[in-house]
Amino acid sequence: MTSHEQIARSAAGAPAAEARDVSKRYGATVALHSAGIAVRAGETHALVGRNGAGKSTLVSILTGLQRPDGGEIRFDGAPAPALADRDAWRQRVACVYQKSTIIPTLTVAENLFLNRQSGRGLIDWRGLRRRAADLLAGYGVDIDPAALAGSLTVEQRQLVEIARALSFGARFIILDEPTAQLDAAAIDRLFDRMRELQSAGVTFLFISHHLQEVYEVCQRVTVLRDARHILTEPVEALSRDELVAAMTGETGRALAEGVARPPVPATAPVVLDVRGLRLAGHYDGVDLTVRAGEMVGLIGSGSSGKVALAETIAGLRRADAGTVTIAGTTPKPGQVPAALAAGLGYLPQDRHREGLVPLLSVAENATMPIADRLGPAGIIAPARQRTTAERMIRAYDIKTDGPHQPVGDLSGGNAQKVVLARALANDPRALVMVSPTAGVDVRSKASLLGAIGAAAAGGTGVLVVSDELDDLRSCDRVLVMFHGEVIRDVPRGWTDAELVSAVEGVEQP
Amino acid sequence: MTGTETIAKPPTTGGTRPGGGRLPLARLRDFALVPAIILLVVVGALIDPVFLSAANITNVLQQQTELALLVLAEAIILIAGKFDLSLESTIGLAPALAVALVIPAASNGLGTELPAGLAIVLCLLTGLAIGAFNGLLILRFKLSAFIVTLGMLIVLRGLQIGITGGQNLFDIPPSVLYLGSAVWLGVPASIWISGTLFVVGIVALGYFRHGRSVYAIGGNTDAARAAGIRTDRVVWAVLMIGGLLAALAGLLMTGRLGSVAAAQGDGMIFTVFAAAVIGGISLDGGKGTLFGALCGVIVLGLINNILTLAGVSAQWIQAIYGAIILVALILARLTSGKAQD
Numbered sequence: 001m002t003s004h005e006q007i008a009r010s011a012a013g014a015p016a017a018e019a020r021d022v023s024k025r026y027g028a029t030v031a032l033h034s035a036g037i038a039v040r041a042g043e044t045h046a047l048v049g050r051n052g053a054g055k056s057t058l059v060s061i062l063t064g065l066q067r068p069d070g071g072e073i074r075f076d077g078a079p080a081p082a083l084a085d086r087d088a089w090r091q092r093v094a095c096v097y098q099k100s101t102i103i104p105t106l107t108v109a110e111n112l113f114l115n116r117q118s119g120r121g122l123i124d125w126r127g128l129r130r131r132a133a134d135l136l137a138g139y140g141v142d143i144d145p146a147a148l149a150g151s152l153t154v155e156q157r158q159l160v161e162i163a164r165a166l167s168f169g170a171r172f173i174i175l176d177e178p179t180a181q182l183d184a185a186a187i188d189r190l191f192d193r194m195r196e197l198q199s200a201g202v203t204f205l206f207i208s209h210h211l212q213e214v215y216e217v218c219q220r221v222t223v224l225r226d227a228r229h230i231l232t233e234p235v236e237a238l239s240r241d242e243l244v245a246a247m248t249g250e251t252g253r254a255l256a257e258g259v260a261r262p263p264v265p266a267t268a269p270v271v272l273d274v275r276g277l278r279l280a281g282h283y284d285g286v287d288l289t290v291r292a293g294e295m296v297g298l299i300g301s302g303s304s305g306k307v308a309l310a311e312t313i314a315g316l317r318r319a320d321a322g323t324v325t326i327a328g329t330t331p332k333p334g335q336v337p338a339a340l341a342a343g344l345g346y347l348p349q350d351r352h353r354e355g356l357v358p359l360l361s362v363a364e365n366a367t368m369p370i371a372d373r374l375g376p377a378g379i380i381a382p383a384r385q386r387t388t389a390e391r392m393i394r395a396y397d398i399k400t401d402g403p404h405q406p407v408g409d410l411s412g413g414n415a416q417k418v419v420l421a422r423a424l425a426n427d428p429r430a431l432v433m434v435s436p437t438a439g440v441d442v443r444s445k446a447s448l449l450g451a452i453g454a455a456a457a458g459g460t461g462v463l464v465v466s467d468e469l470d471d472l473r474s475c476d477r478v479l480v481m482f483h484g485e486v487i488r489d490v491p492r493g494w495t496d497a498e499l500v501s502a503v504e505g506v507e508q509p
Numbered sequence: 510m511t512g513t514e515t516i517a518k519p520p521t522t523g524g525t526r527p528g529g530g531r532l533p534l535a536r537l538r539d540f541a542l543v544p545a546i547i548l549l550v551v552v553g554a555l556i557d558p559v560f561l562s563a564a565n566i567t568n569v570l571q572q573q574t575e576l577a578l579l580v581l582a583e584a585i586i587l588i589a590g591k592f593d594l595s596l597e598s599t600i601g602l603a604p605a606l607a608v609a610l611v612i613p614a615a616s617n618g619l620g621t622e623l624p625a626g627l628a629i630v631l632c633l634l635t636g637l638a639i640g641a642f643n644g645l646l647i648l649r650f651k652l653s654a655f656i657v658t659l660g661m662l663i664v665l666r667g668l669q670i671g672i673t674g675g676q677n678l679f680d681i682p683p684s685v686l687y688l689g690s691a692v693w694l695g696v697p698a699s700i701w702i703s704g705t706l707f708v709v710g711i712v713a714l715g716y717f718r719h720g721r722s723v724y725a726i727g728g729n730t731d732a733a734r735a736a737g738i739r740t741d742r743v744v745w746a747v748l749m750i751g752g753l754l755a756a757l758a759g760l761l762m763t764g765r766l767g768s769v770a771a772a773q774g775d776g777m778i779f780t781v782f783a784a785a786v787i788g789g790i791s792l793d794g795g796k797g798t799l800f801g802a803l804c805g806v807i808v809l810g811l812i813n814n815i816l817t818l819a820g821v822s823a824q825w826i827q828a829i830y831g832a833i834i835l836v837a838l839i840l841a842r843l844t845s846g847k848a849q850d
Contacts, residue, residue, distance in 0.1 A: 086737040101735050103728035105795040106721075114725055114736040115718060122716040 014077030016041040016172045016203040017062060017093060022071035024057050031057040034071065035229040037205075037222050039172065041076070044194060044204040046214040046235070049224035050247055050413075050441035055207055058224065059174055062205070064089040075172070094165030095174040102157050104150030108132060111149045112164050139163050139193075155186040159193075166202070173197075174205040179213055180438065183301045184467060184503060191217045209441060210468075211243055223247055248443045261453065264294040264476055269328075271343070271461035272430040274313065277322030282308035283484035286322070290430060290461035295453070297472035298465040299503055300481030307349055309481070310434050310465045314346040315339035327429035340369060345428030345460070347419055349435050355419040358408030362400050363389035365407045366418050370425045392421040397447050413444025420451055430461045437471055449474060469496055541841075542788065542804035549811040557818040565814070567697065571765065573810035574699040575600065577803065578758035579777060580784045581703075581710055582751035584802040587785055588714070589747045590727035590794025591647065594658040594778050596755040598665035599639050601773035603756035604763045605669045607632035608678050608685060616680035617673055625682035629760065632685070636756025639665065640749035647748070648741045662778070670771060678769040689764015699761040706754070710799045723747060727794030783834045784809050787841050808837065 015038040024032040032054045039045045049055050060066040062073060064083055073080035081088035102111050109132035110117065117123045132145035141159045143152065152160065158178055165173050175194075179187045194204055194217055206218055214221055215235055223230040223246040230246050231238075238246075272290040277283065283305035290296045300306040311317045313324050318334030331338035339346070348355050356365050363385050367374060374384045389403035396417045400410060407415055416436065423431060436452065437445045453474055456462045464471055472478050480488035480502040488502045553560035579596050586593045607628045612618035623631070639661070646657045691698040714720035725733040726740050734740050763769050782792075788805025790797030812833055816826055 090737070099731075101729070101732035103725050103732050103795065105728040105791075106724060110721065114733070115722060115738050117718050117721055122712075123718065123721065125716075 014041075015039055015074070016076060017205070018074045019058065019062060019068075020072050020074070022058070022061055022068045022073070024061060024066065024068050030227050032061070032068070033227045035224060035227065036071070037062075037229065037232070039203055039205055040220070041171075041203055042198065042201060043219045044198055044206055044217055046218035046221040047205055047207045047224070048209075048211070048214060048221060048243070048247060050443060053224040053247075053441075054227045055224055056176075059095060059176060059205075059207070062174065063093055063095045090165075090168040091170060093172045093174065094168065094170040095176060096158055096161045096165065096178060098177045098180060100157055100161070102149045102152075102160060104148070106149055107145065108136075108143055108147050108149050108152070108160055109145035111160060112136075112145070112167065135163055135167050136160075139166065139197075154181045155190070158182075158190070162193075162197075166197075171201060172203045172205070174207070176207045177209065178206075179208055179210060183303070184500070185301055187213070211240060211442075212469075214243070215240075244442055247441070261295070261457070261474065261476070264291050268292045268294065270325075271327045272313070272432075272463060273323075273325040274309075275323045275325070277309065277312060277319050277324065279305075279308060279312060279317060279319045283481070286481075286484075286486055288463075288479060288486060290463050292429070292459050292461050293456055295456045295462045295464065295475045297475035297478035298463060298481060299467060299472060299478055299499065301467075301503055303483070304481040304503075305484040306465050306481045307434055310346075310349075310432050310463070313339070313432050313463075314344060314348075340426070340428075343429035345423040345426070345431040347423045347431070347433035347436055349438075355422075356407045356415060359406055361404050362393065362398065362407055362410070362418055363403035366392050366403075366421045367425065368422060392418075392425070396421045396451050411441075411444075413440040413448070416440050416444070416448060417451070420448060424451075424455055424460075428460060430463070431455060432463045432465065434465045435468070435471075436464065436466065437468055445470065469499060472499070542801065542808055546804060546807055546811065549808065549815065553811060553815045553818065556815060560814070560818055565818075567700070569810050569814045570700050571697045572813075573806055574697075574703040575758040575762045575765075576777065576780060576784065576809070577703045577806045578706065578754045578761070579781045580788075580802050580806050581707060581799065582754035582758075583781050584785050584788070584790050584797065584799055585710065585714070585723060585747050586751045587790050587792060588727045588794060588797060589723045589744050590730065591744060591748065592654040592658055593640075593643060593748065593751050594655070595639065595643060595661035595665055596751060596781065597774040597776070597778040598662045598669070599636055599752055599755035599774075600759040600762060600777065601769065601771075601775070602665045602669040602672075602759075603632045603635040603639070603752075604685065604759040605673055605678060605769045605773070606635050608681055608763070608769055609672050611682055612678070612680045617676045617678055618680075619672065625684055628682050628685045629688075632760055633753055633756050636752040636754070636759075637749050638752070639755075640752025641745070643752070644745035644748040648745055666775070669773075673769070673771060675771050677771055679767075681763060681768060685760060686764045686767065689761040690767075691764075699765065702757070702761070707799060707803050714799055719743065724795055727796070729795070779831075780809060780834070783838065787834075787837050789841070809834065812837075 018036070018038045020036050021034040022032055022036060023034050035054060035058065037045075037047065037058065047055055047058070057066065061068050064080065064086070067083055075092040081092070103114070106114075109129045112132045112135060113128055117128055129145045136143055136145065139159070139162070141163055143156050143160065149157065149160065162173065178190060182190065198204065206214070208214060218235055220232060220234050221238065221243065222232040223243070225247060268291040270289050271292050272288075274286055274288045277286045286309060288296070298306050298309070308317060312319050315331065315334055315336040315338060323330055324333065326339065326342040326344050329342045331342040366389050367385050370388070371380055372378070374380045374388065386403050392398070393400060393403065398410075398417045398421070399414045407418055410418065420436065423433070433452070437448055440448065449471065452462060452464070464475060466472060476492055478490045478494065478499060479486050480490060480499070482503070490499060490502065559565055579600065582596055583593060609617070609619045610621050610631055611623050611625045611628045613622055614620035643658055643661060646652045647654045688702065689699055693701055714723060722733060722738045722743050725736065725738060726743055730740055759773065762773060784805035785797070785802050786792065786805070787808060788797065788803065789801035813830060816829060821829055
């Protein structure tokens with residue numbers, strides 16, 4: 001069907017995709033309770049909700065991967081095909097998941113035409129690459145079809161997935177947190193592309209934790225909370241506070257404004273001192289200081305070198321030149337235990353990869369760096385571990401069945417709280433955090449930021465490395481990195497536009 | 510399904526082109542062992558002029574045919590992201606069971622004395638059944654492929670010993686001996702068979718949709734399933750083909766040696782994995798080619814032959830052979846630059 005026909009149909013009123021009174025339960029857990037959504041043809045529709053609100057379940061039902069216990073799914077007014085008919089589903093709806101469905105060991109061309117490389121006979125590899133090149137060129141995607149998919153960037157992989165989805169004839173595409181792993185420039189390019197496709201008649205369902213993006217790219221928004229549909233409104237009709245309130249069931253303004261904090265006296269001792277740090281290909285000549293009780297933000301695009309800098313401070317990387325001094329001592333560079341012993345707390349970027357051991361319990365994960373204090377001679381006394389963990393669970397408001405629960409079962413926000421509790425477990429003098437609220441819902445975000453603020457108030461010097469403006473609002477000052485150098489030192493009270501233009505390397509007029 | 514042409518080409522593009530070359534490194538890696546093979550041939554020729562004689566080359570290749578078929582089977586299974594350790598027992602049990610069913614009880618048979626013409630069919634069916642049973646445990650009951658096939662390795666070896674009373678079987682029907690001993694056009698039939706099967710495998714995995722789905726499953730099972738590939742069915746088929754190839758290898762070995770030894774195939778699995786890994790097959794699945802695996806087999810065969818020709822004492826040959834395989838693994842790791850995890 002052409003896009004014109006599709007628009008004509010939407011005028012007739014049938015939504016491109018619709019879920020009516022859909023329910024789904026897994027054992028005792030109700031994942032969806034007669035929830036619904038109607039996505040109009042040609043619009044970009046946002047689906048927001050806290051972790052565990054039922055978004056993922058709704059997506060898997062809309063894409064035909066799960067059968068709802070009750071309710072029905074319709075596309076363009078017609079009932080959804082049978083669950084076994086994957087081809088029919090693929091012609092109606094496609095989803096770009098957070099977890100990539102690209103096969104890294106195969107070429108881009110083969111990924112695009114997976115399981116349809118040929119009819120019955122031999123695969124014509126040359127022809128396949130040509131078809132792939134035509135398909136990619138048709139969407140203005142400049143990627144070599146012969147390249148291995150594993151060598152692509154996250155952004156390129158998403159484009160390949162979107163192109164593949166469109167090549168099946170689907171005109172309704174679900175993007176599940178597409179921006180989570182992209183830097184600001186790549187997000188802008190993604191949004192440009194979405195607008196282009198939208199004007200060509202493609203309908204999007206857009207899932208994101210970044211409410212700003214909802215306002216930027218979406219026309220209507222549906223909020224889910226506790227497995228129920230809360231509201232569906234045009235985005236202009238809904239203020240940011242109302243949206244947050246719909247998601248959390250309460251009003252919360254602290255996020256948008258930051259927490260008021262007393263100024264840090266100039267006499268406070270310097271707990272983190274970075275002098276002339278250089279790592280080829282990442283950053284060059286970086287100086288920065290963090291005083292006890294001070295919160296310093298560090299922002300920059302994906303290529304600015306900010307994460308590499310944080311990793312160097314933590315001892316994960318070894319700088320080519322320069323020194324890192326933590327609370328007056330200079331730990332041996334490139335060694336994590338040395339940095340920790342010097343009084344550093346570190347919260348890594350990817351909590352799944354570096355932060356947590358998913359199969360171990362909350363208690364074990366949280367007490368890992370202070371295991372030596374839980375008993376003599378390397379013995380970990382279970383009772384002491386449990387009481388310590390219970391104290392942490394209360395202090396950081398971690399939602400868990402108890403200290404024994406495996407961390408892998410926690411929601412994203414609560415898992416991140418465990419990582420934070422662990423980073424703070426040995427009362428560090430300086431705390432370095434990378435993207436502390438990535439992939440975390442609004443309410444957990446507020447309580448995480450609250451815990452970070454409390455740590456600073458207790459005299460810890462905090463360095464928050466993040467792209468999220470909300471993470472940086474409480475900071476005393478924000479350093480802006482650009483192409484490996486710190487180019488600005490912005491005191492508290494900045495505006496979003498001021499900071500973002502500095503990150504992009506655009507000077508304010 | 511239109512709408513594509515209505516989309517304007519945007520000025521900006523998503524990132525730069527990676528690699529760029531027409532022949533990416535990954536494809537060059539298929540030929541990474543060719544220089545090593547040439548080097549080994551030169552070394553062999555220098556050590557003993559006999560090495561390059563047609564008789565010796567034929568001998569080397571024929572001795573490797575059984576290993577080659579096992580490596581073919583294991584490589585396909587590894588590419589699909591699974592394991593099969595039980596192949597080294599299948600190579601003994603399948604011909605032993607088939608032969609025991611047709612020979613008289615006086616020759617250590619089971620006494621059923623089925624028609625001798627059925628022996629080959631029985632042997633191949635046994636291999637298929639073993640693969641199907643592995644598939645049942647791994648796919649239906651969701652057991653770990655590693656531990657299931659390790660268990661099967663022991664069970665199948667035990668079955669063979671139980672059936673034959675721990676004896677070697679010598680009274681082999683001529684039909685069973687034929688494939689492993691016949692000569693076609695001046696070259697042993699087993700070389701023709703292994704070569705043909707490798708060509709079939711290379712074409713099937715390189716140029717057919719179902720063959721490519723094996724790579725897709727090994728690379729990312731969820732993505733393969735999302736693309737409409739019936740992943741369980743394909744893996745099951747791969748495991749059954751693996752059992753079938755191992756049974757065929759058993760036939761060739763029986764024909765070459767003229768008997769079914771009680772320990773036939775015992776200890777081969779390490780060599781099988783070594784050849785596959787040296788040949789560039791990833792134990793993680795989804796990576797490697799059958800051509801590479803074949804090169805791995807040839808490298809190990811040449812090394813073995815050179816050690817024999819060089820007069821290394823029989824007591825030491827096993828230790829030296831094992832050590833050389835480990836060195837080859839280290840070299841493969843260094844040249845590929847990737848961890849063999």
